[in-house]
Amino acid sequence: EAGVTQSPTHLIKTRGQQATLRCSPISGHTSVYWYQQALGLGLQFLLWYDEGEERNRGNFPPRFSGRQFPNYSSELNVNALELEDSALYLCASSLVREEYGYTFGSGTRLTVV
Amino acid sequence: DQQVKQNSPSLSVQEGRISILNCDYTNSMFDYFLWYKKYPAEGPTFLISISSIKDKNEDGRFTVFLNKSAKHLSLHIVPSQPGDSAVYFCAASSRTNAGKSTFGDGTTLTVKP
Numbered sequence: 001e002a003g004v005t006q007s008p009t010h011l012i013k014t015r016g017q018q019a020t021l022r023c024s025p026i027s028g029h030t031s032v033y034w035y036q037q038a039l040g041l042g043l044q045f046l047l048w049y050d051e052g053e054e055r056n057r058g059n060f061p062p063r064f065s066g067r068q069f070p071n072y073s074s075e076l077n078v079n080a081l082e083l084e085d086s087a088l089y090l091c092a093s094s095l096v097r098e099e100y101g102y103t104f105g106s107g108t109r110l111t112v113v
Numbered sequence: 114d115q116q117v118k119q120n121s122p123s124l125s126v127q128e129g130r131i132s133i134l135n136c137d138y139t140n141s142m143f144d145y146f147l148w149y150k151k152y153p154a155e156g157p158t159f160l161i162s163i164s165s166i167k168d169k170n171e172d173g174r175f176t177v178f179l180n181k182s183a184k185h186l187s188l189h190i191v192p193s194q195p196g197d198s199a200v201y202f203c204a205a206s207s208r209t210n211a212g213k214s215t216f217g218d219g220t221t222l223t224v225k226p
Binding site: 004031033035040041042043044046048050055056058090092099100101103104105106107111 | 117119134146147149154155156157158159160162164202204210211212213214215216218219
């Protein structure tokens, strides 16, 4: 069974540009989560999508947005990139039961120069 | 305000001995606590979880203990193996803030042969 896949693996953008990150969940998982991990820090919750709807959002500005498609894949968009947006962006999927935990992808390393 | 804290950035133990990783939290509304393991260049992998109504959960070599009065949980790995060397993240979630897990900054465990 394929795990959570993310693309691209690495992305280099210039300050002010837009970045688009993509995620495909495990087959059968309807929930997709996005997390940001800055260097040396823990994971910060960005967004949760379930059944095509945004269900919850972390403390990030509106220039962080996304969507979930009918096949449950998801896209994270970051507009007006700032240098501090440089981080590892992790996507995860799950069955919607808290105690089962998430299955994470390997992440997209975004570098803003 | 960091609601989930892992105060030890690193831990080193001898192969075969017990590894104890600690985590403290401040939000009494958390319903589930989870541990993840992360190898370099990979996403975190779910290890084990515990409900707030329990004080212990065991899965093979991994046991998680929860002390609600102290707002403290710990992960015990017995016996430790070199392959356990990784970064371990503690996470917590609440039904009142569904879809969001709050992560600690991680503890790097090194198991020496």
